[in-house]
Amino acid sequence: xxxxxxxxxxxxxxxxxxxxxxxxxxxxxxxxxxxxxxxxxxxxxxxxxxxxxxxxxxxxxxxxxxxxxxxxxxxxxxxxxxxxxxxxxxxxxxxxxxxxxxxxxxxxxxxxxxxxxxxxxxxxxxxxxxxxxxxxxxxxxxxxxxxxxxxxxxxxxxxxxxxxxxxxxxxxxxxxxxxxxxxxxxxxxxxxxxxxxxxxxxxxxxxxxxxxxxxxxxxxxxxxxxxxxxxxxxxxxxxxxxxxxxxxxxxxxxxxxxxxxxxxxxxxxxxxxxxxxxxxxxxxxxxxxxxxxxxxxxxxxxxxxxxxxxxxxxxxxxxxxxxxxxxxxxxxxxxxxxxxxxxxxxxxxxxxxxxxxxxxxxxxxxxxxxxxxxxxxxxxxxxxxxxxxxxxxxxxxxxxxxxxxxxxxxxxxxxxxxxxxxxxxxxxxxxxxxxxxxxxxxxxxxxxxxxxxxxxxxxxxxxxxxxxxxxxxxxxxxxxxxxxxxxxxxxxxxxxxxxxxxxxxxxxxxxxxxxxxxxxxxxxxxxxxxxxxxxxxxxxxxxxxxxxxxxxxxxxxxxxxxxxxxxxxxxxxxxxxxxxxxxxxxxxxxxxxxxxxxxxxxxxxxxxxxxxxxxxxxxxxxxxxxxxxxxxxxxxxxxxxxxxxxxxxxxxxxxxxxxxxxxxxxxxxxxxxxxxxxxxxxxxxxxxxxxxxxxxxxxxxxxxxxxxxxxxxxxxxxxxxxxxxxxxxxxxxxxxxxxxxxxxxxxxxxxxxxxxxxxxxxxxxxxxxxxxxxxxxxxxxxxxxxxxxxxxxxxxxxxxxxxxxxxxxxxxxxxxxxxxxxxxxxxxxxxxxxxxxxxxxxxxxxxxxxxxxxxxxxxxxxxxxxxxxxxxxxxxxxxxxxxxxxxxxxxxxxxxxxxxxxxxxxxxxxxxxxxxxxxxxx
Numbered sequence: 034x035x036x037x038x039x040x041x042x043x044x045x046x047x048x049x050x051x052x053x054x055x056x057x058x059x060x061x062x063x064x065x066x067x068x069x070x071x072x073x074x075x076x077x078x079x080x081x082x083x084x085x086x087x088x089x090x091x092x093x094x095x096x097x098x099x100x101x102x103x104x105x106x107x108x109x110x111x112x113x114x115x116x117x118x119x120x121x122x123x124x125x126x127x128x129x130x131x132x133x134x135x136x137x138x139x140x141x142x143x144x145x146x147x148x149x150x151x152x153x154x155x156x157x158x159x160x161x162x163x164x165x166x167x168x169x170x171x172x173x174x175x176x177x178x179x180x181x182x183x184x185x186x187x188x189x190x191x192x193x194x195x196x197x198x199x200x201x202x203x204x205x206x207x208x209x210x211x212x213x214x215x216x217x218x219x220x221x222x223x224x225x226x227x228x229x230x231x232x233x234x235x236x237x238x239x240x241x242x243x244x245x246x247x248x249x250x251x252x253x254x255x256x257x258x259x260x261x262x263x264x265x266x267x268x269x270x271x272x273x274x275x276x277x278x279x280x281x282x283x284x285x286x287x288x289x290x291x292x293x294x295x296x297x298x299x300x301x302x303x304x305x306x307x308x309x310x311x312x313x314x315x316x317x318x319x320x321x322x323x324x325x326x327x328x329x330x331x332x333x334x335x336x337x338x339x340x341x342x343x344x345x346x347x348x349x350x351x352x353x354x355x356x357x358x359x360x361x362x363x364x365x366x367x368x369x370x371x372x373x374x375x376x377x378x379x380x381x382x383x384x385x386x387x388x389x390x391x392x393x394x395x396x397x398x399x400x401x402x403x404x405x406x407x408x409x410x411x412x413x414x415x416x417x418x419x420x421x422x423x424x425x426x427x428x429x430x431x432x433x434x435x436x437x438x439x440x441x442x443x444x445x446x447x448x449x450x451x452x453x454x455x456x457x458x459x460x461x462x463x464x465x466x467x468x469x470x471x472x473x474x475x476x477x478x479x480x481x482x483x484x485x486x487x488x489x490x491x492x493x494x495x496x497x498x499x500x501x502x503x504x505x506x507x508x509x510x511x512x513x514x515x516x517x518x519x520x521x522x523x524x525x526x527x528x529x530x531x532x533x534x535x536x537x538x539x540x541x542x543x544x545x546x547x548x549x550x551x552x553x554x555x556x557x558x559x560x561x562x563x564x565x566x567x568x569x570x571x572x573x574x575x576x577x578x579x580x581x582x583x584x585x586x587x588x589x590x591x592x593x594x595x596x597x598x599x600x601x602x603x604x605x606x607x608x609x610x611x612x613x614x615x616x617x618x619x620x621x622x623x624x625x626x627x628x629x630x631x632x633x634x635x636x637x638x639x640x641x642x643x644x645x646x647x648x649x650x651x652x653x654x655x656x657x658x659x660x661x662x663x664x665x666x667x668x669x670x671x672x673x674x675x676x677x678x679x680x681x682x683x684x685x686x687x688x689x690x691x692x693x694x695x696x697x698x699x700x701x702x703x704x705x706x707x708x709x710x711x712x713x714x715x716x717x718x719x720x721x722x723x724x725x726x727x728x729x730x731x732x733x734x735x736x737x738x739x740x741x742x743x744x745x746x747x748x749x750x751x752x753x754x755x756x757x758x759x760x761x762x763x764x765x766x767x768x769x770x771x772x773x774x775x776x777x778x779x780x781x782x783x784x785x786x787x788x789x790x791x792x793x794x795x796x797x798x799x800x801x802x803x804x805x806x807x808x809x810x811x812x813x814x815x816x817x818x819x820x821x822x823x824x825x826x827x828x829x830x831x832x833x834x835x836x837x838x839x840x841x842x843x844x845x846x847x848x849x850x851x852x853x854x855x856x857x858x859x860x861x862x863x864x865x866x867x868x869x870x871x872x873x874x875x876x877x878x879x880x881x882x883x884x885x886x887x888x889x890x891x892x893x894x895x896x897x898x899x900x901x902x903x904x905x906x907x908x909x910x911x912x913x914x915x916x917x918x919x920x921x922x923x924x925x926x927x928x929x930x931x932x933x934x935x936x937x938x939x940x941x942x943x944x945x946x947x948x949x950x951x952x953x954x955x
Contacts, residue, residue, distance in 0.1 A: 813844020
């Protein structure tokens with residue numbers, strides 16, 4: 034540790050933490066002094082100087098191999114770089130790689146070695162050693178497949194060696210790997226080089242190099258060589274532009290709708306729309322596009338669209354001949370503010386006038402869909418629409434009468450002339466006949482998160498929104514389409530499946546027989562949805578890299594607007610039931626308290642919205658667009674947020690692949706274990722979080738109940754699979770078994786009378802019932818039925834889905850709600866004068882980000898390193914330090930007992946509850 038920072042004082046506290054971690058022995062300080070004495074005997078009495086607050090290694094940096102390598106890189110001395118590479122022996126810190134300090138040091142050393150290799154090969158190419166460099170560059174690319182610069186150098190070497198086809202293969206492989214691993218498209222340098230090679234500019238060298246070394250002046254020889262390269266690149270670029278002017282231009286649009294000719298594989302009409310174009314439908318020669326923010330619909334026929342409203346919040350739409358069908362909703366008295374679909378409007382396709390409003394008859398509210406895609410489908414004279422309770426209503430298109438309600442937990446629906454296919458929230462595909470109501474045999478799909486579906490080519494096509502995988506279902510059998518990435522909406526038309534690729538900004542054509550991509554169309558912005566009609570495809574397009582459109586003004590100290598920027602990313606449209614606004618105020622307040630300074634840096638802060646008016650909550654597409662915008666703005670060095678775990682999933686890829694990054698994300702509130710437990714390290718980037726993971730929290734709750742004498746537990750969930758309640762139930766059950774708490778039964782209450790569920794629980798004679806789910810999904814009614822069945826002796830508990838306490842009292846009744854135990858992921862000690870601890874977590878997240886900026890050199894990469902290296906012993910939520918995955922080993926939660934109603938209605942609020950214990954994961 035001293036050698037890595039030779040010439041600088043390393044505090045004793047950091048040396049102790051670096052050797053022994055967060056739980057040093059009581060004798061650590063004495064042991065440290067003993068180590069220093071031994072080192073002085075080995076190196077000389079004057080080698081280590083005691084200087085408050087620690088020790089300094091007083092040696093010539095030229096005697097330390099790392100320092101020599103860094104100096105060679107900073108000066109750009111090709112001979113010194115080659116010598117530094119020759120000195121490199123095996124893996125750095127190989128015999129102490131498990132020491133806590135190595136977790137921070139190793140990434141720096143690996144980056145140093147890679148940068149040395151890149152500089153070495155760049156010098157080799159400058160000397161004309163193209164063919165000789167290919168083998169080494171291939172090995173470097175294989176070692177760092179997600180890094181752009183080695184691929185640029187390899188493509189350049191191959192092209193200059195006359196192996197152009199192989200150079201193009203390198204680009205194709207880069208595109209595939211980046212899409213599969215990070216959900217990103219190749220960077221600007223790779224794309225520009227690819228275009229130049231295609232245009233046979235064999236003499237074009239690679240573009241300007243990104244800085245990879247500590248700030249220092251390059252040697253004059255190296256700077257002159259780089260200037261020559263830049264001039265050559267500019268010249269080649271001018272030629273490329275001149276030649277491209279002879280090619281036919283394909284219309285594209287950054288925000289609006291693009292009409293595509295599927296035969297010619299090019300755009301035929303581009304219409305610009307303001308706002309956030311999202312769902313699109315088409316019929317005949319026209320299309321309708323929903324604006325997720327303005328809550329309006331635009332009819333597109335010619336070059337000038339016509340915009341209208343329907344009197345409610347449009348959630349999704351589908352066209353059929355002269356009628357446009359719009360699922361409309363309005364916020365209800367629910368945990369989540371998003372519009373609940375309760376009506377289906379029949380709109381005149383030509384005038385935009387609402388001809389009929391059909392009540393769908395939903396008898397209770399459910400959590401609104403944050404991805405409201407494929408909620409309405411038309412076919413065979415019927416309209417199929419997913420209601421607020423996730424059941425599907427079949428509506429006769431002629432009379433407007435609801436003819437049938439399908440009691441399924443629907444996520445998406447598609448229809449043809451024979452009937453409808455419904456994708457449920459647990460990943461099951463169910464078919465229903467149009468006329469006879471017959472239900473086809475359900476097909477169970479291995480989906481992490483159900484996405485979109487389409488019908489065509491003798492099959493039903495289904496996507497997994499989390500994994501970007503595509504499934505083909507035919508004759509009752511499901512098979513994954515190998516090698517096909519389907520991260521967005523899909524449609525079947527003109528004998529092919531069309532896949533929206535938001536990251537690549539293209540629409541891709543898939544051959545349904547050969548199951549391979551056969552072409553693509555660039556769209557300009559970020560494609561969101563796709564529809565087919567007649568001889569055209571219609572694609573809604575939102576503006577990419579558009580973070581400024583979702584952000585407020587830059588806030589900073591007077592006269593200081595040019596420093597690093599920290600973004601606060603939250604669902605600010607989520608309304609008064611969300612803690613987002615309180616979290617934003619707390620985070621911004623901390624920056625103001627510090628005078629918008631972080632060490633020697635003047636810092637700007639922007640509040641950015643990751644929600645839409647239509648969803649009333651985070652919008653997954655908006656989350657990703659925001660992250661891409663932050664990555665494109667070099668000033669943004671850190672993100673505080675997001676509030677929701679699915680939003681974080683959407684932001685991981687763009688943040689991990691941010692130029693000069695990764696871009697640090699400090700989330701106050703994410704609790705999904707999959708964000709850090711199962712996600713690949715390359716995708717996690719510099720993501721960290723303050724809140725305790727759900728699996729650890731709920732295991733601690735189960736252990737506490739066992740310690741209090743509970744022996745028999747029954748576990749209930751609000752859905753069959755892959756819902757919040759079911760996942761949380763699985764975490765509790767695993768913790769129960771590990772702690773010796775016997776699980777005597779498990780069940781879900783979806784679609785079942787609460788009394789029947791309670792009776793089944795009663796027959797198992799448990800002493801604890803864990804009710805895992807949302808109040809919006811009926812948890813309150815289940816608690817009431819359980820209390821009537823079991824009395825007051827049996828303990829009833831659940832996760833934070835039972836919050837706020839005030840709503841639990843309203844849904845379950847005072848007698849049933851009183852005494853319910855709730856495991857909350859946020860400690861009350863973080864609250865600042867109110868009942869919203871999560872706001873305190875947001876303030877601490879901003880503290881963490883600003884402290885990292887203060888310790889950094891102001892660059893993204895430096896801030897990311899400092900965020901991951903955070904060490905804070907005292908905070909209102911305990912020690913703050915992050916493991917390699919981004920979790921806090923010291924993170925804890927709280928178990929509270931509901932006592933009274935009538936308090937705050939904000940989600941997560943524990944007002945009306947009393948603390949029982951701190952839940953400390955093991």
